Structure formats: C-alpha cells, structure tokens
Amino acid sequence: xxxxxxMAVLADYVGGELVVEHHATVKIHIDGCAKCGSYVATYxxxxxxxxxxxxxxxxxxxxxxxxxAALAEHLGEATS
Amino acid sequence: MVAPLPETLTxxxxxxxxAPRIYNIARRMLGNDTDAEDVTQDVLLQVxxxxxxFRGDSQIATWLHRVTVNAALAHREKRANRQxxxxxDVDDVLETAAPESEVKRWNxxxxxxxxxxxxxxxxxxxxxxxxxxxxxxxxxxDVEGLPNADIGNMLGLSVAAVKxxxxxxxxxxxxxxxxxxxxxxxx
Numbered sequence: 395x396x397x398x399x400x401m402a403v404l405a406d407y408v409g410g411e412l413v414v415e416h417h418a419t420v421k422i423h424i425d426g427c428a429k430c431g432s433y434v435a436t437y438x439x440x441x442x443x444x445x446x447x448x449x450x451x452x453x454x455x456x457x458x459x460x461x462x463a464a465l466a467e468h469l470g471e472a473t474s
Numbered sequence: 475m476v477a478p479l480p481e482t483l484t485x486x487x488x489x490x491x492x493a494p495r496i497y498n499i500a501r502r503m504l505g506n507d508t509d510a511e512d513v514t515q516d517v518l519l520q521v522x523x524x525x526x527x528f529r530g531d532s533q534i535a536t537w538l539h540r541v542t543v544n545a546a547l548a549h550r551e552k553r554a555n556r557q558x559x560x561x562x563d564v565d566d567v568l569e570t571a572a573p574e575s576e577v578k579r580w581n582x583x584x585x586x587x588x589x590x591x592x593x594x595x596x597x598x599x600x601x602x603x604x605x606x607x608x609x610x611x612x613x614x615x616d617v618e619g620l621p622n623a624d625i626g627n628m629l630g631l632s633v634a635a636v637k638x639x640x641x642x643x644x645x646x647x648x649x650x651x652x653x654x655x656x657x658x659x660x661x
Binding site: 396397398400401402404405406429430432433435436437439440441442443444445446447448449450451452453454457458460461462464465468469 | 498510519570571651
C-alpha cells in the first residue's frame with residue numbers, strides 16, 4: 395500500500411468500515427510509515443476534539459429577550 | 475443529544491432545551507450571529523407550531539436538525555443571490571493528497587479531550603474557514619455526530635458524496651488545526 399492509497403481509504407479506516415483484510419493492510423502501512431502514522435493520529439484527533447465542542451450556544455441577553463417576545467406574540471396569535 | 479424530555483412538550487421547555495442548540499448549528503453553518511439569530515427565531519416558531527405532532531425526544535431532535543439545516547441553507551441561498559458569487563465544482567475545492575513532508579504529533583490527551591476556551595475558539599475559527607459545502611457536512615458529522623445517511627438526506631447528497639466531502643473537510647481541518655496543537659520541538 396502506498397501513502398496515496400492510504401489517503402483514499404482513510405475515512406473508511408477511521409470509521410471502522412474496511413473489511414478485516416483491508417484494515418490489516420492499512421495497519422501494516424501505518425506501522426511502517428512514520429509520516430502516515432502521525433497523519434492518521436492527527437486526523438483522528440481532529441475528529442475527537444471537534445466532537446468535544448459544546449452543542450449548545452450561549453444566547454445573548456438581547457437576543458433571548460427578542461426571541462421570548464416573538465414566541466409570546468406567536469402564542470398570543472395562536473390562542474386568539 | 476439533549477437529555478430526555480418529559481412527555482408533554484411546552485413552548486418554554488422547547489425554548490430552554492432547543493433554542494441554544496438551534497442557534498449553535500445555525501451560527502456554525504452561517505458563520506455570523508445576526509443570520510443565526512434570524513434562523514433560530516424561524517425554526518423555534520416552526521417547532522412551537524408543531525409541538526402537538528411530536529411523540530418523543532428523538533423524533534423532535536431529528537426533525538429539528540433537518541428544519542435548522544433547511545432554514546440555514548435557505549438563508550444562505552438568499553444571501554448568495556445578493557452577493558452573486560460563483561463556487562464552481564465544489565468537490566474539487568479541497569485536495570486529498572498524501573502529506574509530502576514530516577507530520578508532527580499533536581499534544582492532545584489520548585482520552586476524552588477537555589478543551590480550553592482558547593482551543594474552542596481555534597476550532598470554531600477553523601470550521602468557519604471551511605468552504606460552505608464542506609463545512610455543512612463536517613458540522614453535521616463531526617460536531618453534531620449525525621450518521622452519513624441522515625446528512626445525505628438533509629443536504630440532498632448521496633452517502634458517497636457525504637463521505638468524500640467529509641474526508642476532504644477533515645483533512646483541511648487537520649491542516650488548519652495542526653499549527654495550534656503540534657508538539658513543540660525540545661530545544
């Protein structure tokens with residue numbers, strides 16, 4: 395396996411979607427190629443730290459007030 | 475995902491549980507606070523209008539992602555029409571070549587990463603720098619944790635296209651983040 399071939403299957407490798415034989419081939423390349431070993435590690439870190447980002451954003455006080463007013467207005471219309 | 479909700483969804487509960495979440499997806503997709511606020515308001519009112527049709531938390535969470543993504547894409551389209559910019563063939567924008575020079579390891583905990591505020595800002599900035607079609611896929615897959623098939627349905631892409639864009643986006647993200655996370659040389 396070449397470094398270019400590894401790049402072509404990297405997403406499937408990281409996602410655990412390769413068949414066992416192909417996975418083993420990738421692993422052999424990574425173990426023998428320092429550059430690709432580091433690349434795969436940092437590619438994986440990229441995914442992990444992105445998943446650690448907060449899912450909820452902080453609403454500003456002004457926007458929260460505006461949103462509450464819009465909601466109240468909407469509910470008022472819905473019930474009248 | 476958010477914590478399980480009680481069986482009865484009220485507007486206040488939806489506001490509390492979902493507004494910050496809708497806002498975050500919209501802000502990351504659109505890249506600015508004002509547009510994200512417009513989209514959040516539209517989506518929140520849509521959710522409240524349809525409250526009595528939801529039967530559970532997972533159902534509303536799935537629907538919410540779809541409606542938020544649709545609203546953000548529509549907002550972006552309006553903005554693009556105003557700006558009239560051309561994007562060309564999006565899938566050729568980011569390359570997938572193997573690294574040519576040495577790749578340094580990163581100074582990141584092997585376990586669950588705990589990010590400092592400064593690191594949050596670095597990652598958010600890198601996401602913002604991704605070209606929009608790649609940013610959308612990256613956000614939904616690697617930040618929101620949605621399956622590729624769901625992302626394909628939301629964005630009108632095949633699963634193969636989602637995977638291709640995701641891989642290119644991850645490579646660009648890796649390159650953007652590398653200078654901030656690489657181990658320093660001992661000197």
